[in-house]
Amino acid sequence: MIKAEITDKELVKHLDSIQKDDMSIFVMADGRIRGALFNGTHFVNQMKVQQNLGILETMILGQAALCGALMIPMMKGKEHSVWKYNVDGPAAGFSIEADSSGYVRGFLLNNNIPIEKPLENWDLRSFLGTGTMTISRVHDNDKIPQASTVEVNSKNIAEDLAWYYRQSEQLQTAFNTSIQLDKQGRVIGAGAMFLQVMPKTGGTEKLGSQVDSASDVDENEELLRSVENAFSAAPSLGQWFSEDGKIDDIVYGLFREFNPSIVLHRDIVFDCPCSQDYFTKYLQSLPKEQLEEIKKDSKPIEISCRNCGSVYTIPLEDI
Numbered sequence: 641m642i643k644a645e646i647t648d649k650e651l652v653k654h655l656d657s658i659q660k661d662d663m664s665i666f667v668m669a670d671g672r673i674r675g676a677l678f679n680g681t682h683f684v685n686q687m688k689v690q691q692n693l694g695i696l697e698t699m700i701l702g703q704a705a706l707c708g709a710l711m712i713p714m715m716k717g718k719e720h721s722v723w724k725y726n727v728d729g730p731a732a733g734f735s736i737e738a739d740s741s742g743y744v745r746g747f748l749l750n751n752n753i754p755i756e757k758p759l760e761n762w763d764l765r766s767f768l769g770t771g772t773m774t775i776s777r778v779h780d781n782d783k784i785p786q787a788s789t790v791e792v793n794s795k796n797i798a799e800d801l802a803w804y805y806r807q808s809e810q811l812q813t814a815f816n817t818s819i820q821l822d823k824q825g826r827v828i829g830a831g832a833m834f835l836q837v838m839p840k841t842g843g844t845e846k847l848g849s850q851v852d853s854a855s856d857v858d859e860n861e862e863l864l865r866s867v868e869n870a871f872s873a874a875p876s877l878g879q880w881f882s883e884d885g886k887i888d889d890i891v892y893g894l895f896r897e898f899n900p901s902i903v904l905h906r907d908i909v910f911d912c913p914c915s916q917d918y919f920t921k922y923l924q925s926l927p928k929e930q931l932e933e934i935k936k937d938s939k940p941i942e943i944s945c946r947n948c949g950s951v952y953t954i955p956l957e958d959i
Contacts, residue, residue, distance in 0.1 A: 641745075641912035642950040644689040651826045655682055658829075658884045663908050665713045666891050668900035673867055675835040676713045677891055678908060679881045680706050683744075684819060684830040687910040690949040691747060695825045696755065699762055700731050701748050703797045703817040706832035708736035708744045709908045710815060714836070715740040715777075722776045722785070725800070727792070729769030730754055737947065743911040745947040765795035773804060805836070812837040812864070814871055820878030829882025833890075835871055837864065870894055912948035919943045919952050923959045931959065 646652055663678040684702045687693075693701060704725065711721055719740045726733040732749035753767055770793040776785035788808040792800040798815035805813040813836045820829035874894055875885075891900050923934075923941065934941065934956070941954045 641690070641914055641945070641948045642952070644686070644949070646685055646689050648826065650824075651685065651828075654826075654828055655685065659881065659886060661908065662887060663709065663713070663906040664887045664891060664902045665904040665906065666895075666900050666902045668895055668898040669863060669867065670899075672838055672863070673835055673898065674713075674838055675833065676710055676906075677833045677877075677887050678706065678709050678831060679887055680709060680830045680832060680908070681827065681881050683709065683908060683910050684827050687746075688827060690910065691751070692949060693748075693751070694753075695821065696753050696759070696767070697748055697751060698827060699819055700753070700764060700767065700797070701734055701746060702819050702827070702830060703764075703832075704734045704736050705744050705746055705910065706817045706819075706830065707798060707801050707815055708738040708746065710832055710834045711738045712740060712742065712744075712908060713904075713906065716779070718780045720778045723801075724774045724776075725771070725792070725797070726773070727769040727771035727795075729767050729795075731764075731767040733771065735947075742906060742908050743913075744908065745910065745912040747946050747949075764797075768795045768797070770795070773800060775804060775808070811839065814868070816871070816874060816877065818876050818878035820876065820882040829878040829880065831877030831881045833871075833874065833877060835867065867895075867898060870898070910948075912945060912950065914945040914948060914950055914952075916952050916954065919945075920954050920958050923954060934959070 658681065659679055661679050661682045663676055665676045667674050687702060687705050688698045691701065708723060721738050723736040730750065730753050734746060734748050736744065736746035738744045772789055773792050774787055774789040776787040778785045790804050790807045792803065794800050794803065798817050802813050802815050805811045813834060815834045817832040819827060822828050874890065891902060940956065942951055943954065944951045
């Protein structure tokens with residue numbers, strides 16, 4: 641990827657004054673709940689400048705990219721996931737790719753969303769609509785991706801992803817994303833969090849074994865209600881990180897009654913493995929007839945990577 645520079649001096653000054661990006665992965669409630677909290681302020685700003693996005697487009701793709709980042713700590717081993725979100729609203733949807741190595745990339749299906757009247761708030765439902773979402777996963781030894789599709793109709797990206805995990809993975813999951821803008825439309829804070837109930841495991845469980853007692857069920861339901869209430873009480877993550885808030889204060893403060901423990905930190909970046917060499921080799925692999933047509937124009941070829949917005953200029957002699 642050709643890393644685009646953030647040239648807004650006021651924004652750069654602000655970014656230098658707040659906490660650096662970080663993802664903290666934590667467990668709590670004796671390992672029954674896992675989660676991650678991501679300070680993604682720099683991450684969203686890099687995405688915005690890479691894709692040259694307007695404010696509305698930044699809010700939609702930014703929330704999707706933040707959710708994509710939260711998928712990384714749920715990956716098993718070396719994994720690459722592609723999240724396709726197709727809806728009938730003006731935004732049309734997006735494509736987000738996340739890799740276990742720690743990068744996320746993606747693009748909007750409509751990079752210039754029409755707005756009929758000034759926006760009164762950041763309720764994105766009228767721009768999304770209903771449709772489907774598909775998540776495809778590829779591991780090291782997979783010959784074909786493992787894909788699953790669900791219908792979406794909440795018109796809320798975070799809620800739709802949670803719905804996917806409940807339907808496709810049978811895992812109770814909650815997501816929270818937030819992007820804070822200043823009066824000039826700058827992204828001054830961005831964050832995201834997820835919680836997930838871990839499935840019961842153990843080699844001693846067998847079909848026909850005794851079910852949990854009523855007291856065990858009641859205790860589990862009470863735990864989930866308490867965790868859900870704490871999750872819902874989280875401050876606006878975008879505002880929190882815009883004001884130099886720290887991840888530890890949320891994890892160990894908001895969830896203190898569940899004895900949380902941060903077990904890992906991850907560096908997550910908006911990045912793309914594309915390169916000049918990659919696209920040059922792609923052009924070289926085209927049929928001879930197509931190459932001859934390209935040469936007739938006698939001009940260098942410009943190729944734009946849709947996933948990250950990088951533009952490569954490739955001289956004819958290189959192909």
